[in-house]
Amino acid sequence: MxxxxxxxxxxxxxxxxxxxxxxxxxxxxxxxxxxxxxxxxxxxxxxxxxxxxxxxxxxxxxxxxxxxxxxxxxxxxxxxxxxxxxxxxxxxxxxxxxxxxxxxxxxxxxxxxxxxxxxxxxxxxxxxxxxxxxxxxxxxxxxxxxxxxxxxxxxxxxxxxxxxxxxxxxxxxxxxxxxxxxxxxxxxxxxxxxxxxxxxxxxxxxxxxxxxxxxxxxxxxxxxxxxxxxxxxxxxxxxxxxxxxxxxxxxxxxxxxxxxxPAPVTLACREWPLTVCVHPALRSALPALSNAATPLASRLAGTPVAFTRVEQRPEQEPPRVAHGVAIIHLKDLSPGFATRVLRQIQDALVDARACATSPDPMAAEYRSLVDAWLLGAEPPVITDTEAARRFNGWREETRRAWLRRHYTDYRHCALGPGHFRPSSARPQRHTAAQLRRRSPRPAPDIAPRPAGAPGG
Structure with a gap:
């Protein structure tokens, strides 16, 4: 070539x-x-x-x-x-x-x-x-x-x-x-x-x-x-x-x-009106969680499950409410995350085993009536329309007082028609010793905002 x-x-x-x-x-x-x-x-x-x-x-x-x-x-x-x-x-x-x-x-x-x-x-x-x-x-x-x-x-x-x-x-x-x-x-x-x-x-x-x-x-x-x-x-x-x-x-x-x-994490918190703490990657959820949880905390004030703090924990820890702290899980911020958190808290308020074995088929309906009020949801239609009419007609303060008296029955799904009679909504008389033992902590939604408190 x-x-x-x-x-x-x-x-x-x-x-x-x-x-x-x-x-x-x-x-x-x-x-x-x-x-x-x-x-x-x-x-x-x-x-x-x-x-x-x-x-x-x-x-x-x-x-x-x-x-x-x-x-x-x-x-x-x-x-x-x-x-x-x-x-x-x-x-x-x-x-x-x-x-x-x-x-x-x-x-x-x-x-x-x-x-x-x-x-x-x-x-x-x-x-x-x-x-x-x-x-x-x-x-x-x-x-x-x-x-x-x-x-x-x-x-x-x-x-x-x-x-x-x-x-x-x-x-x-x-x-x-x-x-x-x-x-x-x-x-x-x-x-x-x-x-x-x-x-x-x-x-x-x-x-x-x-x-x-x-x-x-x-x-x-x-x-x-x-x-x-x-x-x-x-x-x-x-x-x-x-x-x-x-x-x-x-x-x-x-x-x-x-x-x-597992990795150690310092939570991001919002202190008012409730203390709400989440993983730092979810800190943008703090305002929505605080606004959603405050009414529920107010309605539970005075009950054994009253809480003033909401805290996110790892998935290994079950959601619960104890010692004034509501433990929650929050995986992401997909639509409806605040509602899902409230459901977790609400599910932790009742004894799941007692509710599953309750002999009264109406107990679940009465519980759903109270659940809807706690979560601020639309009242459900239940068989006992008279009980639903009375409960929905009570003032907010009356329902809160009613829950404080009947929380144990609510927790164990033992509510019945008698719990919704007019007499059950009347305020109880307390002795001076009982009044002294009651917690002086105000409900979260009526607590005065401190000067200079952060908004988020």
Whole structure:
């Protein structure tokens, strides 16, 4: 071949290499897929960094197989021009490595765009916790591993069916594992559950995931270079990479599938008219919770379950009302969260076992009548219309006094028609000793607002 012909062929190779930049059009598509996946994993209106990082890692379960398929397709297509690359003085591994670098850069660009979206969304709200750079690294390294697996699969078996095989293998690996089931679920791409409030990601697990992905990706690339160049010197770095992979797997196995652990939290509180305390990521809920809980606290004043503080606790603690504190759960700020909290408090006021075994079928109807008043809801229609008419016709002060006298029967679902007779609504006479024993604490809705008290 003449010198001019060689220059022409070299120019063709360079033009073909330049055409590979067209793969960058896949970046917007991968970004869209990753953003939607991450967004669906976030709690509504909750800006908790640990959960944001877990959502970002979970995007790789969808983004990874898509990137692997793209890499496999590119490898099968580019394998056809290897005879042109052989005309140059480059190593037979140079072209494939350049392809792999381009595909990796495209996938990481999409992952970076998804990361920016999640970070901005978290910063725009009342964020709590702290971001984990290792979490971003764990997701990125898992994505790189998918690209390497898909591309090398297409290089070793350059057949269109390879793309389908890569898609099936990566999707099965991602989907056939449930969050928290075993330590296998932590192998990249990790199947992480939503990180609940009052817990946090374990940084050691994130580091081990990164080591596993990078070690395995490096071993695959080095093994391919050794196979393409027919050089055995890569055996040592391949062994080192596999040792890193094994160390990461051993660490993940010792974690028993638990990616999160309880984390200490300083609650965010609003002090007036009730003291309401929630996780800092939910501090925007304080005004709505305070406004919703104050009427209920006022109606329960003077009963054994009177409370002046509402406090969010971890899911392990059941909702209850004791010693003036109403313990609640609040997972997110989806519509109706304040109503759900009031329901939790109201359910804690009664003895569930006694209500479930009550022999009187009417007891549930009488309880629902009182429940509706406590929650400020529309009165229900019950069979005993006379009792409903009387109770709904009493003044607010009369109903509160009635509840203080009959709370024990209400708690055990033992209310009957006799509790709603006119005589049951008359105020009781108290001796001087009884009056002295009564709590002097005013009801929350009539307490004077102190000067300079914060509004939220």
């Amino acid at each position: 003449s010198e001019l012909g060689r220059v022409s062929e070299l120019g063709r190779v360079l033009r073909l290499d330049a055409r590979r930049t067209a793969l960058l059009v896949a970046v917007p598509a991968l970004t869209g897929v990753g953003t939607v996946t991450a967004w669906l994993s976030l709690g509504p209106n909750v800006a908790y960094w640990d959960n944001a990082v877990a959502a970002l890692i979970n995007t790789v379960r969808v983004l990874g197989p898509a990137a692997a398929c793209l890499a496999a397709w590119a490898a099968v297509r580019e394998r056809r021009i290897d005879y042109l690359r052989d005309l140059t003085a480059r190593s037979p591994a140079t072209g494939p490595l350049l392809d792999l670098m381009l595909l990796t850069a495209a996938a990481l660009a999409a992952y970076g765009a998804v990361t920016v979206v999640i970070v901005v969304e978290t910063l725009m709200r009342d964020e709590a916790g702290r971001p984990h750079p290792l979490g971003v690294a764990a997701g990125a390294s898992a994505l790189v591993l998918h690209v390497v697996f898909g591309y090398l699969g297409g290089r070793v078996v350059p057949h269109p069916a390879t793309v389908t095989a890569v898609a099936v293998a990566t999707w099965l690996w991602a989907l056939l594992r449930s969050p928290g089931s075993s330590w296998w679920s932590l192998l990249p791409p990790a199947a992480l559950p939503e990180v609940q409030l009052f817990t946090g990601l374990r940084t050691r697990v994130l580091a081990e995931q990164t080591a596993w992905s990078l070690g395995l990706a490096a071993a695959l690339v080095l093994a391919y270079v050794g196979w393409a160049t027919r050089r055995g010197l890569v055996a040592v770095p391949v062994a080192a990479a596999m040792a890193l992979t094994g160390a990461g797997a051993a660490g993940l196995r010792s974690s028993h599938g638990q990616a999160a652990a």
